[in-house]
Amino acid sequence: MKFDYLIVGAGFAGSVLAERIATQLNKKVLIVDKRFHIGGNCYDYTDDNGILVHQYGPHIFHTQAKKVWDYLSQFTEWHPYFHRVLADVEGIKVPVPFNFNSLYKVFPEGYASKLEALLLEKYGFGLKVPILKLMENDNKDLKFLADYIYKHVFVGYTMKQWGLKPEEIDFSVTARVPVYTSRDDRYFQDTYQGIPQKGYTKIFEKLLSHPNIHVLLKTDYKDIIEDIKFDKMIYTGALDTFFDKIHGELPYRSLIFDFKSYNQTKFQEVAQVNYPNSHDYTRITEFRHFLPSESNKTTIAKEYPTNYKEGLNDPYYPIPNDENHKRYELYKKEAEKLNNVFFVGRLAEYKYYNMDQIVGVALMEFEKNISK
Numbered sequence: 001m002k003f004d005y006l007i008v009g010a011g012f013a014g015s016v017l018a019e020r021i022a023t024q025l026n027k028k029v030l031i032v033d034k035r036f037h038i039g040g041n042c043y044d045y046t047d048d049n050g051i052l053v054h055q056y057g058p059h060i061f062h063t064q065a066k067k068v069w070d071y072l073s074q075f076t077e078w079h080p081y082f083h084r085v086l087a088d089v090e091g092i093k094v095p096v097p098f099n100f101n102s103l104y105k106v107f108p109e110g111y112a113s114k115l116e117a118l119l120l121e122k123y124g125f126g127l128k129v130p131i132l133k134l135m136e137n138d139n140k141d142l143k144f145l146a147d148y149i150y151k152h153v154f155v156g157y158t159m160k161q162w163g164l165k166p167e168e169i170d171f172s173v174t175a176r177v178p179v180y181t182s183r184d185d186r187y188f189q190d191t192y193q194g195i196p197q198k199g200y201t202k203i204f205e206k207l208l209s210h211p212n213i214h215v216l217l218k219t220d221y222k223d224i225i226e227d228i229k230f231d232k233m234i235y236t237g238a239l240d241t242f243f244d245k246i247h248g249e250l251p252y253r254s255l256i257f258d259f260k261s262y263n264q265t266k267f268q269e270v271a272q273v274n275y276p277n278s279h280d281y282t283r284i285t286e287f288r289h290f291l292p293s294e295s296n297k298t299t300i301a302k303e304y305p306t307n308y309k310e311g312l313n314d315p316y317y318p319i320p321n322d323e324n325h326k327r328y329e330l331y332k333k334e335a336e337k338l339n340n341v342f343f344v345g346r347l348a349e350y351k352y353y354n355m356d357q358i359v360g361v362a363l364m365e366f367e368k369n370i371s372k
Contacts, residue, residue, distance in 0.1 A: 002229040003214070007031040008221045009236030011040020012355060013345035015207040016071075016362035017234050017370070022212035024371065029213045030228065032221045038208060041316065042200040042355065049261050050295035051288050052199050056314075057255060057303060058083075058272055058285045059200060062190040063356030069192040072359060075206040078194035079291055083187040087274040089152045096274060097128070097187070098149050099180040106148075115145050119181050128178035132166065149179060156276035161305050162253060162319065170320035173352070187272075190356075195290045234370075236345035238315055239331045247330040250350055252308035252315035257301045267298050280304060318350045342369065 004027035007014045015038065018029045037043045041056040060083045063069055086093040094105045100119075103112040118141055123129055131154050134146040150166075154177055158166045162173070186193075196203055208215055216224075235242055240250040258281070271289035275281060281302040288298050308315045318324070328350040335343050344365050346353045353361065 001028070001214075003028045003030040004231050005029045005234060006221065006225075006228065006230040006232075007234040007236070009033055009040065009345065009347075010035075010038040010204065010208070010215065010217075011236060011345065012042065012358045013236040013348075013362045014234060015039075015204050016359055017344065017366055018213050019207045019210065020363070020366040021370065022210040024366075027212065030216060030230065031208065031213060032216045032219050032224070034218065034220055036218050037201070038215060038217070039201050039204040041314075042204070044199040044201050046199075047259075047261075047299055049297040049299050051293055051297070051299040052291050053259070053287050053299055053301075054200075054285070054290075055257075056316075057257065057301070058287075058290075059355060060188070060193070060195065060290075061355055062188040062193040063354075064190050064192070065356055065360055066192070067363070068356045068359045071363065072203065075203045076196040076198065079197045080193070081195045081290060082193055083272070084185050084270045085187045085272045085274060086268075086270055087153055087157075087276055088278060089276070093269065093273065094153070095185045096153060097178050097180045098153055099185065100183045101185055103145075106152075115141060118142055119145075119179075123181050125181055126184075127181045129181065130178050134179055146179075153177075153276055157274060157282055160276075160280075160282050162317075163305070163307065164319070164321075168321060170325075173320055197291070199291075232340045232342070234342045234344060236343075236348050238347045239328070239335065239343060239350055241310070242343075242348075243331055243334050246334070247327055250324060250327055250331070251319050252347075253317040253319060254306050254308040254313040255316050256304040256306055256313070258304070259299060259301050261297055261299050263297055265296055265298060267300050315347060318346065318352060320352070324350070 005021055007018050007029055010031050010033040014031055018031050021027050021029050042059050044052055044054045047053045085096050087096045089106060092105055094102045100116050103115050118139060131146065131150055135150060137143050137146060155166060162169055267286045268284060272283055272285050274283045281304050283303050284300050286298060286300045342365060343349060344362060345358060
């Protein structure tokens with residue numbers, strides 16, 4: 001069979017583009033993925049305890065983009081869910097991002113009140129201040145607060161997550177962990193937030209259900225590319241791998257998950273508890289917090305960051321710093337030479353995207369470049 005498009009990768013980027021091409025252009029698509037499942041890192045499944053488990057770590061959908069929310073709402077109903085995260089700080093569970101409630105957890109009430117007033121005076125209400133920016137403060141009390149958060153909340157987690165010091169990582173990453181001048185304990189403040197009522201995998205099943213879409217799993221596209229006919233390709237995998245690493249390797253961080261089940265209905269207070277300074281793992285996720293469950297058991301996952309090694313684990317996070325960006329630019333120039341290949345997604349663009357962002361990028365790619 002001849003296909004109009006070969007799409008490499010069945011995550012959000014590839015699956016959204018497959019749906020758009022099949023339904024809006026009435027063209028035939030072959031979508032290929034190395035894994036045994038669709039959905040990329042958003043893949044979830046119901047385990048033996050009756051708990052919907054996120055195989056590759058917690059995925060909470062949140063967005064400010066009504067267009068993205070409305071698009072995905074065609075393929076799922078949503079369970080309202082607001083993510084709350086606690087961090088183990090000197091044996092105390094503290095809300096993060098660090099906010100006014102956190103102040104009163106770790107400091108005496110009088111000093112916490114003073115710090116709250118200073119933060120409001122300096123930054124105003126409802127602002128997210130990156131920790132490295134807060135550390136530049138001249139006020140001795142705010143400088144003390146910044147140093148405290150840096151030491152007890154930020155630096156340990158960051159070094160475990162990235163294998164680098166915060167100063168060695170691009171500001172776009174460090175800015176993701178701010179101090180929030182508010183009492184809002186939610187991890188995200190986006191207008192639209194939720195968990196798919198039947199899980200993420202069901203979304204992907206519906207995205208790829210059109211008869212024009214053919215799915216081939218447990219397959220490396222390079223093994224079949226000489227045997228199939230297609231007009232154009234959409235590639236969502238690692239960019240350096242596509243070009244056989246001719247400019248060297250683009251490094252990624254990977255993750256190892258240790259899943260455990262318990263004969264109890266609750267393991268921890270919230271879905272996610274971070275461990276910045278204790279233990280080798282960065283966080284524990286308890287999945288039953290995401291969706292209602294009648295199970296009398298619970299399932300957790302401890303998360304251990306590690307370096308990506310091709311063939312041994314999966315690439316999760318591009319490591320944004322100057323050296324890696326320069327190498328990516330070399331690959332980007334190679335990509336621009338190809339007229340019939342579109343490079344879309346976190347791995348193909350060597351850029352960190354949230355779920356809503358990559359859905360938005362895929363929709364924009366379709367509208368601007370593919371539908372014409």
